[in-house]
Every structure is written in structure tokens, then in C-alpha cells.
Amino acid sequence: MLKTRLDTARIRAARQVIDPIFLDTPLYRCEALEPDLGCTVSIKLETANPVRSFKARGTEVVASLLADKGSSAVVCGSAGNLGQALAWSGRARGLEVTVVASRFAPAVKLDRIRALGARLELVDGDNEMARVRAAAIARHDGIGLLDDSLDIETCEGAATIGLELVDAGSSFDAVLIALGGGALATGIGHVMKALAPDVEVICVQPAGAPAMTRSWRQRRVVTTDSVDTIADAVAGRCPIPEVLDDLLLVGDDAVLVQEASIIAGMRVLLKDAGLIVEPSAALGIAAILEDRDRFADRHVITIVCGSNVDLDAYHRWVGAGTEDPLTLNQRVLRRKP
Numbered sequence: 001m002l003k004t005r006l007d008t009a010r011i012r013a014a015r016q017v018i019d020p021i022f023l024d025t026p027l028y029r030c031e032a033l034e035p036d037l038g039c040t041v042s043i044k045l046e047t048a049n050p051v052r053s054f055k056a057r058g059t060e061v062v063a064s065l066l067a068d069k070g071s072s073a074v075v076c077g078s079a080g081n082l083g084q085a086l087a088w089s090g091r092a093r094g095l096e097v098t099v100v101a102s103r104f105a106p107a108v109k110l111d112r113i114r115a116l117g118a119r120l121e122l123v124d125g126d127n128e129m130a131r132v133r134a135a136a137i138a139r140h141d142g143i144g145l146l147d148d149s150l151d152i153e154t155c156e157g158a159a160t161i162g163l164e165l166v167d168a169g170s171s172f173d174a175v176l177i178a179l180g181g182g183a184l185a186t187g188i189g190h191v192m193k194a195l196a197p198d199v200e201v202i203c204v205q206p207a208g209a210p211a212m213t214r215s216w217r218q219r220r221v222v223t224t225d226s227v228d229t230i231a232d233a234v235a236g237r238c239p240i241p242e243v244l245d246d247l248l249l250v251g252d253d254a255v256l257v258q259e260a261s262i263i264a265g266m267r268v269l270l271k272d273a274g275l276i277v278e279p280s281a282a283l284g285i286a287a288i289l290e291d292r293d294r295f296a297d298r299h300v301i302t303i304v305c306g307s308n309v310d311l312d313a314y315h316r317w318v319g320a321g322t323e324d325p326l327t328l329n330q331r332v333l334r335r336k337p
Helices: 008-014 031-037 056-068 081-092 107-115 127-141 152-167 183-195 211-218 241-250 259-273 279-290 311-318 325-333
Strands: 027-029 040-045 073-078 096-102 119-123 144-146 174-178 200-206 253-257 299-304
Touching (some): 008 056, 008 152, 031 259, 056 081, 056 144, 073 081, 096 127, 107 119, 174 183, 183 200, 200 211, 200 279, 211 241, 259 279, 279 299
Parallel strands (some): 040 299, 073 144, 096 119, 174 299
């Protein structure tokens, strides 16, 4: 019998240590999206803060605990957004922050990590190799290690989003959550199951980075040798067993979406919501585009989780040509095997 690592009381307490600038992000119904998507859509805009992603909710909790213990330094492996968030939270609490990232991570994320005062070390590999190197630095230097999703504070910080959804008092049927390492999905999912159990928790991952979704479906850790997706923020290969156990308790479904649908989702968010987002933030919209019948006549909330996107790449994906995003999506999906 699985038992969750998350605790609702601790999640409520996390609100007290998170800088209010990261709390109570906008939640609104976006009617302009609805003709294209065929359902009622509300957006939880986690990009409306100084680091432009949800990650600071978790790093605020982690940095507060480290500062309270008298720690002076911390290191993390990051795809980019976590590193920015830890740099922000650590700087505010006098912590020396080191971030290990892939040298292939988007330059906009790496530049922002440096600008926030963190030491940045680059590895010739992917996000998983960055995590391994960060752990080695922590052992060698005797400093704190933030291991995203494994450290429960990252999950419970993200879970405060769920409290805000519940506190908003609006009625909704499902929440669509980007799935990478699992902190966001397990955190929000835990709150939904505890406080709004009728809400369907649907996790969305790129088909080119399917490890956690395959693990959820098979109820055991399934790793992959490589990833192939533009959604760098969720491009993991090696699910963490403890996080999978948490996810199995709260996820009602885990779906994989195609790259064409992610791009179409980014275009829809730009065209109808005026939002420039990174690919991981469009996963929820991509899921609706791929299965409109499933969501027809339902009220769905999608978590727009990050907007740290390289603009040159964004223009290549979203600005290439003038084809309507729905037409593009349908045309490519017809070619799926």
C-alpha cells in the first residue's frame, strides 16, 4: 500500500515562507481560447513573477529551511527554471548558489541564472547528467543539495498552486498539469485529491520524453536512453521512485502529446491569450487539441507553468508560416502511426 510523502498541513504552512510575489498568481477564464478548443478553459498563470515559472514556490521553501539551519551554500541540477528560482531565493537569504545545467539548455535560462548571481557550471550532457554532477559537488564541498521533486519541499511548494485553485471557489472538472520530474503534478494532485476529489488530475508529457508517463502506466520506474522534444523543462529520462509513488496516488491519467501539438498549443496561447510561453507551458493545451471530444463541454484549468523561452527558437516554432495552428495540428496528427 503506497503512502504519500506530501502533507496538507505543511503545504498550508509553506504559504507563510514563500515570498508573496510568487503567490496568488492570476487565475482567469480565457473565453478567447474556447472556440478553438471546444471547452471552457481557465488559465493559472504561473509566469507572472520575477523568475517566470512556478519553480520559486519550491525553492522559497527549500532556501528558507537552509537559512534557518545556518547553511551558507546550496547546489542544484537544473534544466534552467529551477536554477533561476534557486538563485532568486538563495540570494534573498544570503546563500551561495551553484547551478549545474546542460550546456545545451536555452541560453535565456543560463543567462538569467548568471544575472541572478549564481555560479553556473555546464555539463556536456542532459538534465540527468546535471543532477548527477550537482550531487557530486554537494558531497565534495559539503554543501546543501536541492534535488528537484525528490526533495519534498519542491513538491509542497508547488502544491500551494492547488490551494489557490481550491480557494478560488470556481467549479472546474479537470486540471491539466505538465509532467516532468513530478513536483508540479504530485503537489497539485495531492491538494486536489484532499480538498477537491471530484476534479480529474491529468498529467501531460511530450511523447519524445515519456519516461514518467510510461512509469505511471506500468506502476514501476521505466527509464529511457534519450529524449527528443522541444519541451526542455520536462525532458527527463530517469523517474525518481519516491515521486512515482506519490504520482500513482493522485494522477487520474497521464497522456503523451506530439511535438506538433505542443507547437500548435503555443500558437493558440499566443493568438487567443496573448501569451508567449515555453513549450512545457503549452502541454495542457496540446492535450485538449489532441482529444477535443474528451474535454467537450467541460471546464478545464491548465497550468501555464513557464515562459523562459529562447525567442529565436520561439519564432522558428510559432512564427514559421501562417498556417492556422488547428489545421497544422490536425494535418500532422493524421500522419501519426
